[in-house]
Amino acid sequence: MASNGDSNASAKPPPEPSPLRKAKFFQANMRILVTGGAGFIGSHLVDRLMQNEKNEVIVVDNYFTGSKDNLKQWFGHPRFELIRHDVTEPLLVEVDQIYHLACPASPIFYKYNPVKTIKTNVIGTLNMLGLAKRVGARILLTSTSEVYGDPLVHPQDESYWGNVNPIGVRSCYDEGKRVAETLMFDYHRQHGIEIRIARIFNTYGPRMNIDDGRVVSNFIAQAIRDEPLTVQLPGTQTRSFCYVSDMVDGLIRLMEGDNTGPINIGNPGEFTMLELAENVKELINPDVQIITVENTPDDPRQRKPDITKAKSLLGWEPTIKLSDGIPLMEDDFRSRLGISRKK
Numbered sequence: 037m038a039s040n041g042d043s044n045a046s047a048k049p050p051p052e053p054s055p056l057r058k059a060k061f062f063q064a065n066m067r068i069l070v071t072g073g074a075g076f077i078g079s080h081l082v083d084r085l086m087q088n089e090k091n092e093v094i095v096v097d098n099y100f101t102g103s104k105d106n107l108k109q110w111f112g113h114p115r116f117e118l119i120r121h122d123v124t125e126p127l128l129v130e131v132d133q134i135y136h137l138a139c140p141a142s143p144i145f146y147k148y149n150p151v152k153t154i155k156t157n158v159i160g161t162l163n164m165l166g167l168a169k170r171v172g173a174r175i176l177l178t179s180t181s182e183v184y185g186d187p188l189v190h191p192q193d194e195s196y197w198g199n200v201n202p203i204g205v206r207s208c209y210d211e212g213k214r215v216a217e218t219l220m221f222d223y224h225r226q227h228g229i230e231i232r233i234a235r236i237f238n239t240y241g242p243r244m245n246i247d248d249g250r251v252v253s254n255f256i257a258q259a260i261r262d263e264p265l266t267v268q269l270p271g272t273q274t275r276s277f278c279y280v281s282d283m284v285d286g287l288i289r290l291m292e293g294d295n296t297g298p299i300n301i302g303n304p305g306e307f308t309m310l311e312l313a314e315n316v317k318e319l320i321n322p323d324v325q326i327i328t329v330e331n332t333p334d335d336p337r338q339r340k341p342d343i344t345k346a347k348s349l350l351g352w353e354p355t356i357k358l359s360d361g362i363p364l365m366e367d368d369f370r371s372r373l374g375i376s377r378k379k
């Protein structure tokens with residue numbers, strides 16, 4: 037297995053998968069666990085996995101930021117199960133693959149209960165690794181570009197170790213994800229677990245919570261409601277936005293491929309927050325006002341993925357540019373807000 041985290045990765049073989057995998061006359065389905073599957077990215081991932089009729093999908097979620105509504109299309113389907121469960125508690129299920137997404141992702145939600153956020157990242161990831169070890173499952177962690185902190189290297193490639201405040205208000209999330217990555221590699225080296233790590237860059241799309249608090253959903257909801265777009269100061273900070281269907285494609289390729297990662301998955305198109313506001317204004321509501329408001333501590337000043345590895349190792353690159361993704365998200369937000377386009 038190719039590992040770009042540490043060249044000393046153990047040669048220890050992973051635990052044997054279920055004997056049913058080798059059964060001559062019984063072709064078992066691939067049983068896939070998605071933690072955090074009721075959330076934004078998780079529910080899109082479930083939709084894609086359910087399209088393959090060889091997959092059985094089990095979702096666990098505590099509904100902190102996710103919603104059953106995101107999965108209602110699958111209720112009652114014989115290949116689908118939904119379990120209310122908090123990943124900080126152990127879980128006993130028999131599965132072949134684990135997509136481990138459970139963790140609040142929007143800064144306002146992860147800062148709301150920072151102790152719970154770090155427990156989710158550390159104890160939650162330990163529990164899922166323990167499960168992977170017991171049943172011989174392959175596990176993929178959705179890590180984040182936030183492991184690079186306020187990056188001093190631009191764009192960020194996977195070899196950069198980051199510039200992270202260990203005691204700041206964002207640390208429960210970014211240090212939490214850094215420990216989660218450490219745990220993944222320790223289980224890989226010590227127990228031979230098959231791991232995959234995706235470092236996800238800002239992702240947007242339909243089904244984001246209207247009140248999620250992240251910038252794209254805020255601006256789109258504000259533009260539709262005729263409220264001023266709130267650009268946090270200085271407005272020159274940058275982000276690179278990936279449409280959710282591209283993200284799901286990258287995650288599945290990583291899971292199915294041979295490389296442990298970490299691998300950046302994101303769209304390198306980089307925008308200042310002022311540029312993003314101008315784009316949303318132009319595409320959704322040319323009359324809307326743009327205002328500046330106070331920022332929060334430790335906001336990263338620049339962020340853009342180097343996706344050379346994703347291109348060469350996964351054959352993946354994003355296909356949907358921001359100006360095409362925003363209108364797709366607008367349709368979804370308008371239907372949920374019950375506000376149609378002005379004639």
Ligand SMILES: NC(=O)c1ccc[n+]([C@@H]2O[C@H](COP(=O)([O-])OP(=O)(O)OC[C@H]3O[C@@H](n4cnc5c(N)ncnc54)[C@H](O)[C@@H]3O)[C@@H](O)[C@H]2O)c1
Pocket residue numbers: 071072073074075076077078096097098099100101102103121122123124136137138139140141142156160178179180181235236237238239240
């Ligand atoms: N969307 C992004 O831009 C982005 C960027 C980088 C990384 N990620 C990572 O991708 C994953 C999904 O992000 P998202 O944008 O879909 O966020 P989200 O908040 O919509 O989804 C997270 C899901 O995890 C669930 N959850 C949270 N804590 C849990 C716990 N203790 N036990 C069980 N379930 C729990 C939530 O209820 C929710 O359904 C997260 O791990 C996040 O860190 C997302």
Ligand SMILES: O=c1ccn([C@@H]2O[C@H](COP(=O)(O)OP(=O)(O)O[C@H]3OC[C@@H](O)[C@H](O)[C@H]3O)[C@@H](O)[C@H]2O)c(=O)[nH]1
Pocket residue numbers: 141142143180181182209236237238239249250251252254255266267268269273274275309331332335336
């Ligand atoms: O209304 C707003 C909200 C946010 N912003 C700005 O927009 C930028 C992006 O902020 P967001 O809250 O969307 O998300 P961040 O990029 O800070 O963090 C995200 O990074 C990657 C993931 O791990 C997580 O989804 C999340 O932590 C920041 O510079 C913020 O100051 C605004 O200008 N206005």
